Amino acid sequence: MEIVAPCHSVDSAQVALSASADAVYCSGKRFHAREFCDVGCTLDDLKVVRDLCSKFVRKYYLVFNAFPSELDWQECVDVLDDLMASSPDAVIVSSLGLIRWIKNHYHVPIVVSVLAGTWDEATVLDLSELGASAVTISRGARIGMVEGHGDVPLKTIAHGNSCSLLDGTCRLDSFLGGVRDPFTRQCKPRLREKSNATNPCRREYRDRDNGRRVIFQRFPVQFCALSLIPKWNACGVKSLKINGRTNTPDWIRKVVEVYREAVDSYLESPLGWEVKSEWLEALRSLVPTERLETMPDPIWELPLHEHH
Amino acid sequence: MNTISLCIGLNSSVCDLSFVVGTNVTTVQVGDLCVSNDMDSYIQGFLLQVNEIDKYNLRKALLLPAVAPGSEQGAIERIILAACEAGVDEIIANSLGEIRTVRRLGVEVALTASDFVCCYCLQDALVLKDLGVTRVRLSPEMDFSHVSTLASGTPLDLQVIVYGRITLGVLQEFSRDEVSTDCSLPLAVCAENGGEALFQIHGAEIVSERCLDLLRQIPDFEKVGVSDFFIDARFLDYDNSVRSFDSYEKLSTTLTRVGDDTVKIGLTEESEAIRAGYSFCNGWFHGKPGIGVFR
Numbered sequence: 001m002e003i004v005a006p007c008h009s010v011d012s013a014q015v016a017l018s019a020s021a022d023a024v025y026c027s028g029k030r031f032h033a034r035e036f037c038d039v040g041c042t043l044d045d046l047k048v049v050r051d052l053c054s055k056f057v058r059k060y061y062l063v064f065n066a067f068p069s070e071l072d073w074q075e076c077v078d079v080l081d082d083l084m085a086s087s088p089d090a091v092i093v094s095s096l097g098l099i100r101w102i103k104n105h106y107h108v109p110i111v112v113s114v115l116a117g118t119w120d121e122a123t124v125l126d127l128s129e130l131g132a133s134a135v136t137i138s139r140g141a142r143i144g145m146v147e148g149h150g151d152v153p154l155k156t157i158a159h160g161n162s163c164s165l166l167d168g169t170c171r172l173d174s175f176l177g178g179v180r181d182p183f184t185r186q187c188k189p190r191l192r193e194k195s196n197a198t199n200p201c202r203r204e205y206r207d208r209d210n211g212r213r214v215i216f217q218r219f220p221v222q223f224c225a226l227s228l229i230p231k232w233n234a235c236g237v238k239s240l241k242i243n244g245r246t247n248t249p250d251w252i253r254k255v256v257e258v259y260r261e262a263v264d265s266y267l268e269s270p271l272g273w274e275v276k277s278e279w280l281e282a283l284r285s286l287v288p289t290e291r292l293e294t295m296p297d298p299i300w301e302l303p304l305h306e307h308h
Numbered sequence: 309m310n311t312i313s314l315c316i317g318l319n320s321s322v323c324d325l326s327f328v329v330g331t332n333v334t335t336v337q338v339g340d341l342c343v344s345n346d347m348d349s350y351i352q353g354f355l356l357q358v359n360e361i362d363k364y365n366l367r368k369a370l371l372l373p374a375v376a377p378g379s380e381q382g383a384i385e386r387i388i389l390a391a392c393e394a395g396v397d398e399i400i401a402n403s404l405g406e407i408r409t410v411r412r413l414g415v416e417v418a419l420t421a422s423d424f425v426c427c428y429c430l431q432d433a434l435v436l437k438d439l440g441v442t443r444v445r446l447s448p449e450m451d452f453s454h455v456s457t458l459a460s461g462t463p464l465d466l467q468v469i470v471y472g473r474i475t476l477g478v479l480q481e482f483s484r485d486e487v488s489t490d491c492s493l494p495l496a497v498c499a500e501n502g503g504e505a506l507f508q509i510h511g512a513e514i515v516s517e518r519c520l521d522l523l524r525q526i527p528d529f530e531k532v533g534v535s536d537f538f539i540d541a542r543f544l545d546y547d548n549s550v551r552s553f554d555s556y557e558k559l560s561t562t563l564t565r566v567g568d569d570t571v572k573i574g575l576t577e578e579s580e581a582i583r584a585g586y587s588f589c590n591g592w593f594h595g596k597p598g599i600g601v602f603r
Contacts, residue, residue: 069457122405127404
């Protein structure tokens with residue numbers, strides 16, 4: 001079971017690989033979901049990341065997961081062509097058009113991003129037929145919905161930011177913040193607004209009629225799904241992705257270390273495997289002002305623990 | 309007279325369609341994005357509506373749910389088969405999986421990709437065409453320049469949402485429990501410091517409080533080759549729906565006088581200036597009318 005770590009620089013890639021991540025994912029400057037946070041790498045940096053991964057015998061995934069419009073399609077494919085010089089082991093995309101384009105023009109595996117909104121096995125199979133080598137299932141997908149995915153390798157978000165809306169359906173940021181090409185179908189945190197509180201689904205609202213507080217999600221901003229490792233393994237999920245390219249190298253290192261130990265211990269001895277308290281403590285230490293809950297199993301199907 | 313196609317989407321509680329008589333509606337869409345009751349009741353509900361539509365000799369379209377009870381694959385199949393047996397002419401799918409299911413069942417029905425399916429460029433449209441889709445309902449995140457550019461080369465029919473509350477997202481299950489606790493739905497939500505309501509929560513669906521109104525821009529869309537429009541009346545009451553039609557009735561009557569210098573329709577100079585960079589669904593919140601005026 002692969003652990004895929006985020007990185008936004010050569011330093012963070014070095015840290016993630018040293019912490020024993022099996023792969024890192026990073027982007028160029030354009031056409032990815034964190035474009036407005038300035039977390040993209042230059043082509044030269046991507047090549048260094050590529051070299052680091054080769055040295056560690058690990059993988060490097062290029063993130064290119066925005067949805068280009070017809071207006072910026074030509075720029076999009078030009079940028080992609082430049083970035084392919086970094087020789088990624090796979091490209092992470094969301095757009096149907098890009099899946100086909102990459103399949104027809106390059107010999108590189110395609111991983112479908114969580115932003116494509118894959119909620120069921122039929123979508124997994126369709127994406128596979130389109131050319132995807134692996135599919136990241138939506139954070140809202142029930143485990144039972146993807147069991148019939150056949151041989152298509154599945155990836156899932158195992159740790160990091162949660163989202164109140166079904167992946168692929170969120171327009172809150174477009175509604176409140178205006179269009180910003182390219183489309184990403186999720187929040188677009190801007191460089192100066194890295195706080196999660198600014199994301200529309202994490203703000204507090206009021207019931208207009210009685211003034212009561214309304215929040216879209218009561219549990220903490222970051223979730224941890226360590227307890228689901230056995231279930232995911234049983235369903236054929238081959239890759240656990242850690243969200244958070246905007247996080248510090250220290251954060252990345254600690255999270256990767258915890259998941260490395262957890263996955264390795266499970267694979268070595270699955271019977272009676274449990275989430276260790278020291279793992280949760282290590283992860284909680286990264287978010288001192290927010291509680292980090294390990295979600296019950298299955299992640300989206302049971303009532304939440306009381307948070308407030 | 310223009311030959312536009314106008315589809316109106318209704319919620320499951322609307323059973324009297326007499327208000328469409330005399331309007332330019334060609335298609336009525338039934339079905340909900342999220343199904344909260346049991347599947348049998350849901351299917352019975354839209355079948356009643358289908359029977360009603362038949363009285364007016366209109367095309368029938370079914371919006372498949374994005375989320376069904378248990379979200380099991382079997383639920384979507386049941387809905388599709390029941391709809392086709394009832395003579396539905398068009399199915400509107402929200403995901404590749406639903407598109408695939410319609411194809412796999414081999415039913416003879418027109419297939420439309422909803423605004424939640426990825427279609428922002430020609431390459432996306434070509435993929436959808438190969439999957440059996442014949443029409444795409446465009447996302448309100450787009451702006452006029454996106455639509456006109458896409459319209460110029462697409463092999464698919466394009467449909468633009470021209471009136472109604474914009475769907476801003478579908479809540480995850482855990483979030484639905486949270487927002488519905490101690491609150492009666494639909495819930496009008498404003499910012500923390502009060503003020504006007506921003507959006508409403510209807511079960512699992514978040515929709516804009518105000519209605520997008522692009523009725524006056526229909527001639528502009530026609531000029532770029534789009535002649536298929538959608539009014540989302542699922543969260544409007546009867547009166548609001550009728551008012552939509554009233555305004556469109558006046559517009560369609562006016563369109564027959566295009567060319568008359570005394571008739572000015574389409575974009576005004578002011579809206580031309582602010583057209584660029586404003587998606588339809590952003591037309592209101594920044595305080596500028598944009599191209600999509602929220603009413």
